[in-house]
Amino acid sequence: MTSYDDLPDSDLTERLRLGDSAAFAEVYERFFVVLYKHALNRLRDEEQAKDIVQELFEDLWSKKASLFIQSNLSNYLYTAIRNKVLKVIAHQNVVSAYAAKQVAFLKPDEGLTDHRVRERQLAAIIEKEVQSLPPKMKAVFELSRKHNYTHKEIAEQMDITEQSVRSHIKNALKILKIKFRLVYYMLMIFW
Template sequence: MFSYSALTDPDLFDLVKSEDEAAFKEIYERYFDVLYIHAYKRLQDKEEAQDVIQEVFTALWDKREYIILTSSLPAYLFTAVRNKILNTLSHRKYESSYIQSLQQFINKGICQTDHLIRENQLQTLIEKEIAALPPKMQEVFSLSRNAHLSHKEIAAELNLSEQTVKKQVNNALRILRTKLGLLIFLYLLFKNNF
């Protein structure tokens, strides 16, 4: 009776080339464990190590007609496993880098988005309260805070005294501080000074 286990690697591989599945099974059983241990030592992941070995043996079967062994079958298999391990490690590193980059982008985006939303809400609230000021006070305050004009420049533009302009700005700030609260008032007071 014929026994595949008694055949040499070159004889088995010749049979594999002629589509002998039993010869392929013998090679698989002969080298799976040692290749798996080698892959596991490098990858430290059972599933990845098993996937690497499966891919190597699948490629061996699929490309059997084109493979020319220039050295021994074990040398060919170990080289194929080593290359798959390097590909896996490279992919793992790339994937980790990509995930870190994506996480940083998400974190930064969430913070920026949250900050922009809060700033827009705050700005809308401030504009609403400024719009509720008496018209002349609103005009003086707008020239002071939005146009960045000095009290003297506002007084000249609106034909008012500097004292009146100063009083209007102070009154506007007092009203806004009462309505908006201290933190929003400080934001309003200092936002144009930075």
């Protein structure tokens, strides 16, 4: 009898694809906690984090026959949970923006035009997403974009190389671009 806890991820993936429920149970045991912690770290909501990890495993089981993983299983699952987290965050941002728009609409005495309301909402969404970046990346990004420091000045202040500064800024822009693309599409649906 095969001990599933000794099998490498690639063998588990193949057995899962063939419909082996014991392989699925082992994948669940190996990855649930780490995926949950990652989701919780980003969402800060235990129930929501559990829900999206459960949803990921439901999707994995229901699509097992067509499962094609180019990288390793852990990378596949991590990417899948990250995408689910980003969808949840985008949805939360849209809901918040919609609620703020409704509040502004119900208070016409403030004298703000629709354009100014949207501008404030967008600024709040941008700030929230910048605040959700990893700490060092966020610090580098803010020094660059908010305080207009040069890469050299940032490198000296943070005691890192200029290449690290460039990498942090590039990665921050990549993350924000993905998040804002999702937010943009959601806003277009509701506005």
